[in-house]
Structures are given as structure tokens and as C-alpha cells.
Amino acid sequence: MCTIFNRTIYDVVYQLQQEAPHPRRVTCTCEVENRPKYYGREYHGMISREEADHLLSVAEGSYLIRESQRQPGTYTLALRFGNQTRNFRLYYDGKHFVGEKRFESIHDLVTDGLITLYIETKAAEYIAKMTINPIYEHVGYTTLNREPALKKPAPVTRDTPDGKEPHGDDSGLEQRVRENCLTSLVRRATLKENDRAPKYEKVHNFKVHTFRGPHWCEYCANFMWGLIAQGVKCADCGLNVHKQCSKMVPNDCKPDLKHVKKVYSCDLTTLVKAHNSKRPMVVDMCIREIESRGLKSEGLYRVSGFSDLIEDVKLSFDRDGEKADISVNVYEDINIITGALKLYFRDLPIPVITYDAYPRFIEAAKLAEPDERLEALHEALKLLPPAHYETLKYLMAHLKRVTQNEKDNLMNAENLGIVFGPTLMRAPDLDAMTALNDIRYQRQVVESLIKNEDILF
Numbered sequence: 136m137c138t139i140f141n142r143t144i145y146d147v148v149y150q151l152q153q154e155a156p157h158p159r160r161v162t163c164t165c166e167v168e169n170r171p172k173y174y175g176r177e178y179h180g181m182i183s184r185e186e187a188d189h190l191l192s193v194a195e196g197s198y199l200i201r202e203s204q205r206q207p208g209t210y211t212l213a214l215r216f217g218n219q220t221r222n223f224r225l226y227y228d229g230k231h232f233v234g235e236k237r238f239e240s241i242h243d244l245v246t247d248g249l250i251t252l253y254i255e256t257k258a259a260e261y262i263a264k265m266t267i268n269p270i271y272e273h274v275g276y277t278t279l280n281r282e283p284a285l286k287k288p289a290p291v292t293r294d295t296p297d298g299k300e301p302h303g304d305d306s307g308l309e310q311r312v313r314e315n316c317l318t319s320l321v322r323r324a325t326l327k328e329n330d331r332a333p334k335y336e337k338v339h340n341f342k343v344h345t346f347r348g349p350h351w352c353e354y355c356a357n358f359m360w361g362l363i364a365q366g367v368k369c370a371d372c373g374l375n376v377h378k379q380c381s382k383m384v385p386n387d388c389k390p391d392l393k394h395v396k397k398v399y400s401c402d403l404t405t406l407v408k409a410h411n412s413k414r415p416m417v418v419d420m421c422i423r424e425i426e427s428r429g430l431k432s433e434g435l436y437r438v439s440g441f442s443d444l445i446e447d448v449k450l451s452f453d454r455d456g457e458k459a460d461i462s463v464n465v466y467e468d469i470n471i472i473t474g475a476l477k478l479y480f481r482d483l484p485i486p487v488i489t490y491d492a493y494p495r496f497i498e499a500a501k502l503a504e505p506d507e508r509l510e511a512l513h514e515a516l517k518l519l520p521p522a523h524y525e526t527l528k529y530l531m532a533h534l535k536r537v538t539q540n541e542k543d544n545l546m547n548a549e550n551l552g553i554v555f556g557p558t559l560m561r562a563p564d565l566d567a568m569t570a571l572n573d574i575r576y577q578r579q580v581v582e583s584l585i586k587n588e589d590i591l592f
Contacts, residue, residue, distance in 0.1 A: 147261065148254060149349060149358035155253035156196035156216065158245040163199075171210070173227050174200055177241060181207070184222065191215040198245050200225060214245060216252050223248075235343075236364045247362035254360050265355040269383065335521045337371075337404045339388040341381045344368035354380035370394060371405050397453040400482045404522040414526045416457050421476040422533045424461050429469035430536065431543035436477070436554045440470035448475035480558045487527050488580070490563035492518035500576035500583070512583060513591055527559070527584070528592040535588045552582030 162176040170178050179187070181202040191197040197215040202208070212225040212233060223233040230237035231244050238244040255262065345363040352359055352366065354376040359365040366377045371390040390409035395401060398417055406415050429435060448471060451459040461472055480487060488496055492515055499511030516524060534551050541547050556577030562570040584591060 147358075148258060148360055151254045151257050152250050152358065152360045155250045158242055158249060159194050159197045160242070161190050161193070161197050161199040171227070173231075174210075174241070184213075184220070187213040187222075188220045191220050196245075196249055198241075200241070212241070212245070214248065216249065217256065221252075236361075238363065243362055250361055265352075265357050265377070265380070269354050269356075269380070335404055335408055336386045337388040337390070337408055338386045339369040339374055339381070339384055340371045340402075340405070341367040341374075341376075342370050343378070344375070346375070350375060352377045352380055354384055371402075371409070398456060399449050399453055399479055400484065402484055403487070403526060404520055407522045410457075414522070414529055415479070417452050417479050418476065418526055418529065420457070420459070420461060421472050421479075422529070424472050425469060425476070426533065426536065428463060429472070430540045432469050433543070433545055435469070435537055435544040435546050436473050436551060437546060438470050438473075440468055440472075440474035442474075444468070444471045445474040445478055448472065449478060452479075477554070477558050480555075485523075486559060486561045487519075487523050487530075488560045489519060489523060490561070493560060493563055496560065496580045497573055497576045500579040508583065509587060509590065512580070512587075516591060528588075530555075530559075531584050531588040531592065534585045538585060548582045548585040549578070551585060552578040552580075555581045 160175075160177045161179075163179045167178060167180040170180070177198065178200045179190070181204055182190075183204060187199060187201055190199060191213060192215070195215055195218075199213050201211050201213060203211055210225045212223045214221050214223065226232050228237075230239060231241055232238065233244065233248070236244075236247065238247065343364050344367055346359060346365050350359045350365065351357065353374055357377070359375070359377060366375060367381050368375050369388060371394050372388050373391055373394055374384070374388070376384060388405075388408070390405045392409050395405060395409040398406065398415070403415060407413065410416060412419075425435070432438075444466060448459070448461060448466065451461070452475075461475070466472060486493075495515035495518060496512070499508055499515050502508040502511055516527075519527065534548075534555070537544065537546055537551065538548050556579075557574060559581060560577045562573050
């Protein structure tokens with residue numbers, strides 16, 4: 136999402152990347168014993184800092200690798216930049232690195248390092264100000280929900296380092312910037328929320344990403360510099376931003392179905408936002424099917440279905456989503472559907488009763504006074520994200536109806552608590568003994584939620 140107005144049309148940071156010094160390998164002219172197999176002729180063995188400095192004085196961007204004299208067996212990348220030699224501890228674990236980024240070759244590492252050093256030296260003040268006046272507020276999700284997509288935003292002026300105007304032939308770059316911006320805006324326009332859809336807040340799922348070709352930050356509109364790992368990309372909605380800008384982006388992720396590849400093992404809030412639904416479709420569909428033909432089935436939820444067929448239901452939801460066929464014509468045994476529903480809850484990366492809320496639910500279960508326990512559970516429910524709360528509410532109402540058929544299915548609230556306690560709640564990083572002791576309280580939490588469903592929700 137890039138601004139195509141004023142001086143930002145030819146991004147100053149992009150221009151600086153083009154001007155950065157190019158890497159110049161200083162090769163060793165003699166054979167060096169015990170040279171690591173993952174280094175080439177740039178390895179000079181155990182030479183001093185002074186010797187390295189002399190060898191590198193030929194030009195900016197010159198580099199070599201030497202073994203440390205102080206710590207034999209460790210290696211240093213010596214790099215000429217700013218008319219001085221800079222030394223970096225060098226590591227290898229299948230890829231070369233001196234910091235977070237990992238590279239296939241030393242040449243790529245040095246190229247990326249020179250770009251970063253050059254930009255941070257020439258444009259430090261400019262980079263520091265990038266997040267102050269973001270375009271995200273002008274053409275972000277909020278604006279798209281109010282205005283037609285691709286409406287031209289108001290101009291945003293930006294400072295350039297040292298007061299210099301960007302220069303050079305910008306016709307080709309302008310076209311790439313325009314295409315990058317339009318693609319981003321169109322993508323966001325397609326994510327416009329349905330007015331009737333629940334407006335759940337969701338944080339972005341940012342992952343470090345390597346962009347092919349020039350890319351611009353969709354928060355600040357500035358060029359994303361570097362050779363690899365130039366920024367981060369939201370795995371759920373596709374938003375591309377600088378790593379430093381990701382900390383400023385509001386929690387307004389609107390997952391795109393093309394990024395959400397599956398139903399099972401997908402974050403609950405991500406799934407409902409991607410489908411503009413109140414609850415996961417797998418929960419609604421399974422419960423409707425169970426209530427239409429299975430409420431009187433003996434041992435409902437306690438009896439296990441055939442595992443291969445349960446896995447088949449899972450694959451069907453992952454592949455077909457709402458079009459998955461779980462009718463009696465395909466799966467006659469209702470225990471397959473109950474098994475698929477339980478599996479969905481077990482596979483959630485964050486349980487329905489979240490890790491953050493877990494301690495409050497356990498504390499509530501430990502209270503002996505019924506009124507105090509109910510009040511504590513009511514307060515604990517407030518800690519759940521909206522999508523988790525709505526899902527739990529719907530499930531508890533369903534399980535209450537299951538208990539109303541106890542005469543036929545032999546399943547009461549206590550039995551269902553035993554089944555669903557560990558399914559809906561998981562101890563967050565507790566030791567084995569504590570987690571084992573918590574099983575009793577997990578059962579009591581679910582049992583209380585079922586019995587008091589009409590009061591608590």
C-alpha cells in the first residue's frame with residue numbers, strides 16, 4: 136500500500152539501496168590450512184585485525200573472513216564501510232549469519248549488510264520518523280469500510296534525509312510502486328467486512344518474509360530494504376510491513392481465505408473472521424447434525440467413532456469448508472460426527488478456554504461456595520476473546536440439551552465434563568503433576584458451565 140504522490144513517488148530509501156556499496160571479496164593468494172569447507176577464498180586464516188585492515192583498505196565494500204586470534208575456532212567477518220573496518224562475529228549452522236537473518240552465501244550476507252549499513256547511516260533520522268505519519272490511517276481497513284475502494288487519498292508530505300530530493304529516472308519505479316499500491320488496495324477492498332458480521336478484534340499474525348522484487352511497507356509507505364527478510368507478512372491477511380512498523384499496526388487483521396488454508400488447527404478467531412461468521416462453521420454444522428439425529432444416542436460423546444472416518448471428516452472440512460457433507464448418507468454413525476467435533480477442539484492452537492483465562496477458571500472451580508463459584512466463572516468468561524466466548528456459549532447450550540435427553544443417552548453434566556474438560560482447556564506450560572491435578576477442576580468447570588448455562592451466558 137504505497138503512496139503515489141509528492142516526493143515519495145520515488146522512494147528515498149529505494150534510491151539509497153541502489154547507491155549502497157557493492158561487495159568486493161578480498162581473496163587469499165596462498166593456501167590456508169584447516170579452512171572450513173563452507174568458506175571460500177575470502178578466508179585468510181588467523182590474521183590480525185591490523186593485517187585485515189590493511190588488506191581491506193583498497194575500497195568500500197571490501198570483505199574477508201579471518202579466524203580470531205583471541206578465540207581460536209571462532210570466525211570474524213571483516214568489512215570495509217565508512218572508511219573503517221568493521222568486525223562481526225560470524226556463525227554457520229547450514230546458513231551464514233551475524234544476526235537474525237540467515238544467508239545461503241557470504242556474498243549475500245555482505246550485500247545485505249552493506250545495504251543496511253548505508254541506509255541506516257544516510258537516513259537514520261528519516262527511518263526514525265517513518266512510523267509517525269503512516270498512510271495506514273488514510274487508506275487502511277477503516278477507510279475502506281467507509282469509502283469506495285481505490286479512492287485517491289489525501290496527499291501526505293514526507294521529509295527526505297539531508298533535505299535532498301530523490302532523483303534519477305523514476306518512470307519504471309513509479310509503475311512498480313503504482314502496481315504494488317493498487318494490488319494492496321484491491322486486496323483490502325475484498326476484505327471489507329459484511330455489516331452484519333461480528334466485529335472481532337484480531338492481532339496480525341506477522342512472520343518474517345523475503346520479498347521478491349521491490350516492495351513498499353503498507354503502514355508507512357516506505358521502501359522495504361535489504362536482500363532477504365526485508366520485513367514481515369501477516370500469514371492470515373497478507374499485510375506487508377517493516378518489522379518496526381508491525382509494532383504500530385492496530386489489531387484489525389481481516390483474514391483472507393486464500394491465506395487461511397485449513398479449518399482444523401486454525402486459530403479460532405482467524406477462522407471466524409475469514410468466513411465472516413460468529414462461530415467456526417465446523418462447530419455449527421456438527422452440532423446441527425448431532426441434534427437432528429443423535430441426541431438420544433446412548434453414550435453420546437463418550438463412545439468413540441472409527442478414527443479413520445473421523446479423520447475423513449476433518450479432511451472434508453479442510454478441503455470443502457461449508458460444503459463438506461456430513462449427513463447420514465455419508466456418515467451413518469453419529470459418533471463419527473461427535474468425534475470430529477471433539478477433534479476440532481483438541482486441534483485448536485489456542486484452546487476454547489484460552490491459556491490466559493485458564494488460571495481464573497481453575498481458581499473458580501476450587502471455590503466451595505456455589506454462589507462464589509458462579510460469580511468467579513462469570514468473571515472468568517469475560518476474559519475470553521469474543522469468538523471463543525460465542526463458541527463456548529453455543530457449545531454449552533448444546534450440551535445442556537444433551538443432558539435433557541439423559542434418560543436415553545445416559546449422559547449427564549458430570550459425564551460430559553469428563554469428556555470435554557481436557558478438550559476445551561489445556562494447562563499453559565505447567566509441570567506434569569500440576570497438570571494432572573488440574574484434570575479434576577477442568578471437569579468441574581465444564582460441568583458448572585453446562586448446569587448453569589442459562590445464568591452464565
